Amino acid sequence: MLIEIYLSDLKKQREAKQLNDPISNSDSQVAVNLASRTYAIEINPGLLNQLSNALAGFVSDDHVILVTDNNVAELYLETVVSQISEIAQRVDVIRVSPGEESKSISVCDELWQRMVDFKTDRQSVVVALGGGVVGDLAGFLAASFARGIRFIQIPTTLLAQVDSSVGGKVGVNLPGAKNMVGAFWQPELVLIDPLVLETLDEANFRAGLAEVIKYGLIMDVGFFESLEASVDLIGKRDPVALTQSIARCCKCKAAIVEEDERETSGRRAILNYGHTYGHAIEAVFGFGRFLHGEAISIGMTCAARLARELGMVQDFFVARQTELFQRMQLPVDCPAERHDELIASMKHDKKVARGELKLILPVRIGEVVVVAAPEDQLILDSLKN
Ligand SMILES: NC(=O)c1ccc[n+]([C@@H]2O[C@H](COP(=O)([O-])OP(=O)(O)OC[C@H]3O[C@@H](n4cnc5c(N)ncnc54)[C@H](O)[C@@H]3O)[C@@H](O)[C@H]2O)c1
Ligand SMILES: [Zn+2]
The missing domain is CATH 1.20.1090.10 (Dehydroquinate synthase-like - alpha domain)
Structure with a gap:
């Protein structure tokens, strides 16, 4: 009763x-204040179409390695690459298969080698465009390559936007042991476009x-x-x-x-x-x-x-x-x-x-x-x- x-x-x-008060908090920027530095999470509908502005100050004439999966690439890669290309010196794209299997040491092994082929150095920046799988994998590549290079997250699933892209945990799975190898590697910036959720399956x-x-x-x-x-x-x-x-x-x-x-x-x-x-x-x-x-x-x-x-x-x-x-x-x-x-x-x-x-x-x-x-x-x- x-x-x-x-x-x-x-x-x-x-x-x-x-009627009166759907959600009342309307901030579109969240600061993450860590002991060593502060970084911003920007949340804005349409942000994916304003990347050259949003990334200004973070990418300027730099070498970018953009990591994504094939599903996200079909939907958003062209837009994202064309905008980053306006401000970067060079954009190299790494596409992985969608799904948890890509968060593995064997995929890392292949991608570390590709990063060498791309002449990646400590001035390069890794940009993750995708869900938690891409974010964790790309973050781990950034954390481990050349003892750590810069990293930016553009999360595209709801889980990645509210959880995995915030907090700096990156890593891959071992057989039978999820997220067993990894690092704390904080991004320099997190860019969230809620409009990309329109294409996410129910x-x-x-x-x-x-x-x-x-x-x-x-x-x-x-x-x-x-x-x-x-x-x-x-x-x-x-x-x-x-x-x-x-x-x-x-x-x-x-x-x-x-x-x-x-x-x-x-x-x-x-x-x-x-x-x-x-x-x-x-x-x-x-x-x-x-x-x-x-x-x-x-x-x-x-x-x-x-x-x-x-x-x-x-x-x-x-x-x-x-x-x-x-x-x-x-x-x-x-x-x-x-x-x-x-x-x-x-x-x-x-x-x-x-x-x-x-x-x-x-x-x-x-x-x-x-x-x-x-x-x-x-x-x-x-x-x-
Ligand atoms: N680092 C952390 O703190 C943390 C926290 C929670 C979860 N995780 C990890 O996150 C992973 C799960 O992430 P997830 O749920 O985002 O799964 P996911 O990355 O596999 O994405 C789910 C599916 O959605 C597709 N997709 C992504 N964005 C899309 C879009 N905008 N439109 C259409 N399709 C889209 C992907 O290609 C994939 O097929 C797990 O590996 C988990 O361990 C990490
Ligand atoms: Zn969870």
Whole structure:
């Protein structure tokens, strides 16, 4: 009963908000202030058509190595190369196959060699144009070649725009060990054009929304409420709603990265809300069955249920979180089978410190805490729908 009353209240609030206040944060620039330097994330619809301006001061008569994948190349390479060519001395293009397989040492090996052939030196700059795969791979090439060269990100998936392009983690996979080899290598600049999301397929777009909602849940209740009020606009990929949401996410991630640039203080751990469950779901059911965002949407739902069992949140928290995922057409139900394997996989997560499994659990919308995992039975129960 309480939940029903609460939800109907929420509906009224949502309707009122939709009229008066879709997302209110309108900044289009986010600064990331690190100990050693500050860099900007610029978020602007149409930015891809203004690259020569946006890159002025970063690329001037320089050698650019533009890394992209074949899908993104078909859509945007011509525009991007023609504009960078206006200001660069020379643009060499590296195209990789789309997909996680390109984030490998064997692809790196080939690309390091191509960078030598391109006469890349420490004055060259690597520009990543693509999703998280291209960003992580290109960033690692930049971090490793000649002990590190300059790097600029132009992320083109929602996940890359709100998560992987911010924070400086770059790297590749080893067989059976995702993101196992890499570096912290911060970009000099991140340029985000929300209009490129128009061409992104629905599944990848929705999966990116799981990370967007995550920021609201872990640290920004006002943003969570704005998302509740803007589901329709965001679902339609309205450029204004997307720009404001992406900026808010980048602000959230920048704030955490500023506090814990190299993942030493533990602060960055809150970004992993739902991820211990989610990584296990990806590993056990195969990376083809769920996109990462879908797996963490299920993972955050399980984490919320566990928190409820532990008395950390009430029923209405779980209902409210679940409702937003469902309205954004994200899955919340864990498959009914292989739960023992999921638990085993969670215990093997690389975030397990000295054998002790820690979980990020919510205490209210906008706040999560790190806790030692309770006994297996409670975790098993949280997997059940
Ligand atoms: N570095 C970090 O902090 C961090 C954080 C989260 C995830 N990641 C990594 O990010 C990767 C996943 O990134 P992703 O979800 O962006 O996947 P992705 O890079 O594979 O892109 C998904 C698909 O969308 C296509 N695509 C990209 N932009 C497009 C556009 N605008 N229009 C049409 N198609 C487009 C790509 O070609 C690809 O087929 C994983 O490898 C993950 O480990 C890194
Ligand atoms: Zn994630």
